[in-house]
Amino acid sequence: MKILVTGGSGFLGKHLCRALVAARHIVTNIDKKPCTLQGVQTVVGDVMDEMLVDQTMPGHDAVFHLASYIEAGESVEQPRKYTENNILGTLVVLESMRKHEVKKFLFSSSAAIYGEPLRTPIQENDRTLPINPYGMTKLAMEGLVSSYAYAFGFTGVALRYFNLYGPEEDHEPETHAIPRFARQIMHSDEVTVWGDGSNKRDYVYVEDVVRAHLLALSLPQGYHYMNLSGKNATSVLEIIQILEKLIGKPAKVTHFDARPGDPSELFADASKAKKVLGWEPQVELEEGLHKTIQWIMKA
């Protein structure tokens, strides 16, 4: 297939583009950031740029839309920036698809659409009530995509990832726990933990998530939405302990007050992805962390 990826220069995007090329798809990437990926044509630009998206779209069979601003904290400071980029960016891509009769749209949704869950493990039809503008944009994107699936006969797929981790995660600033803790331990810096560290979260390895994307390419017309999550919930302190073991250095942990509204457990039921895609996470946490550490050490 001829596949257009947006946000392909980012953490997940690079892994996905490589996997698509390996599966013999022809891949074009639109991203604001340049990126050299073997076998991928990268168009450096903004998905908000209608002309650029319109020039790039013709002839593609499917779009993986990963381009988004991703920092929940920053979205609270700058809701307009997130609303415009994430929601209008999605609209530009969908409109261009409609114009050029490209009808398969798969995109990065997020656990953030659920906000504070009423129960765990979270199932797809549980309450969605975002607690920050980032989560709101992801829920709005889902609404846009479902409306295009029903109104215009698209195949729309929302993959709701929990905490992704793996090699090549290099955000600036890095707010995600695993790469932040790993670098803090390596540099003997303080490891900053909110609350007592007993909070449990759901971590899913990047290559597992990529595999789900490839499987989702064959979903039929209609709107599909599913959680992509790890095998178990793991506490922050457990993550730190595994990192200490793999890095071979003790962590200097400093605790701050727990953040109000921070749920004690946040993890998902991924049985829908198993039923619909035949997908299950395969990479054990320790193995995934080992690969992540190896990459950080080399970078």
Ligand SMILES: NC(=O)c1ccc[n+]([C@@H]2O[C@H](COP(=O)([O-])OP(=O)(O)OC[C@H]3O[C@@H](n4cnc5c(N)ncnc54)[C@H](O)[C@@H]3O)[C@@H](O)[C@H]2O)c1
């Ligand atoms: N990393 C996670 O834990 C996680 C969890 C849930 C959902 N997601 C979603 O997965 C997707 C990928 O996440 P990631 O961690 O790889 O993020 P990332 O920041 O590494 O990659 C996103 C890419 O999108 C690009 N981008 C953003 N806005 C753009 C625009 N207007 N035009 C062109 N390019 C633009 C950025 O330059 C970046 O390369 C995002 O949509 C994110 O919201 C990530």
